[in-house]
Amino acid sequence: MTGGVETIGRALLGEATDAVTVPDLGRALSDELGRLVPHDGYVLAGLDPLARASCLFTKEHGYNEVSERRMAVADAEAHDVERLLAGSRVGIRVGHGHRVRLGNVTVPEGFGGELRIALTQARVAWGGLILVREKGSSPFSADEAADADALAQPLAAALRRFVAGMPLRPSRYSLSPGVAVVGADDKVTSATPSAHEWMRLLAPEATTTDEGDLAATVWNVAHLARRAGGQALSRIPTRDGWIALHGQLLEGPEAGAVAVTIQPAPGRTLLPAVSVWYGITTRERAVLEEVLEGLPTKHIARRLDLSPHTVNDHLKAIYRKTGVNSREELLTGLA
Template structure:
């Protein structure tokens, strides 16, 4: 299953009780809420989606995803009957939409993503009853998103590209980039897209936006069929405020282990064992360092293998290399 397949599956499941004309699905790095997967169908343009993301971060949205992800209410409706008509008039209506529902995808108290449903102008707005129905599906849909990532066995990256660096200007265009960065950005673009060389994919734009918002740096680890990709954004010093350098590369183990532990449900003790394995230590040494018996270490390793879909220590090491 691909990311677009996942988006269509979640949309179809919701569409049985909450009909809609389009959707936008974003998966989040569970450690820092950076975008790590993205797909859409008949939804907002890139410019409108970015404006909404900026408004969301600034607290100008009626239903910000940070609040929806925290619960207890995971759904929110934007429509003609609500007080935030300005956003509807200035953003949604020019895009051809007359109603919007937002759903925070939270499971086991972790925000895994967000989903936006839209209805075209002239359609009836989303109702409170439909929002209540969507609320009942928010956690199962979040669990499905988590499974989509965690059901893929941990395997070594198949990417042979060298790390790339792109400089994103304050205008959210690529000011300069290494050849490998252009290749990485093409890999991160949706399969059907054919964007200009200066345009940004949603994931690259998001990491630049987060670096600006944090006043320094931001990190995202992106799961793909060919391995995990790390994006690191760093605010640049210089004459142009807001310029961000984005480094794109296969995710190394030191960056991958924390997020893989959350996606795959690795316990704190299992993660400690994994950290020692990454150091190349044998079982007896791991047992001494963690004050465990070798038998207990082996039990933890078996649980790790089962959760990550590997069969041996060697496969685990290469998957995190």
């Protein structure tokens, strides 16, 4: 990266460090990127790096829920994420039925063009950013696509820094686990009271939890469970702790119905994703798994054929990466 692209790349990391909420992050990344690639709206989604399910979502002047879901289904069928991981990280769509570089659907009504950026780094898909322009605006150019492509990895690093900047802490959520049944029409057909509360937390901008404003993360898990013909999982990072969403396709007369369980993420469910987000190495994770078993340092050293000094060094690295100060804080953060 050179010149303006390099400057903006550094600024993106600073903005991610300062952002407190997901909407804060979306606006900050959009503002910085807009200095090189002007746009009228955006949709930002983070992905669980292992399950490839949506784990954070925000937008401003973006598509409505119906269009987002229609395009997500089309993208999944076209394997857009795999294409972007294999080659260029950027694709352009234009409206009015013109030829597109990715997928086979046009930009929804009211918009004239779309530029989508796969936020990939080290062969991991961390999320995606869609920039849109209103109908009548100039389409995104090849030069703008090249600038966006150069910023794809800094954007991915910024998204990862935002998540990894949340210290690993015990969940502050007092809600009991909730279960919502999402029908084939993507509406909630039944739910426990706690599930409604969870969905309000996941989609605070929504006015209801049983109509079109169903939280994007909940819809995504239900969609992926249908697509997989069984189950899907996402781990949601928040400042008040991690939330686990588990979708399971139901058997019975209503084809496509999915039960989505929402609860604070248990440690064993959380550990694989945390290891990726926080950059925990294979050796560090092996130590961490033994810590979760409650073993003292000497026993861990014998099991892993390491010296106690090396085990402690690995623990110090884990503490630094996850923002905790002791084994007790680490254990409570993964409780």
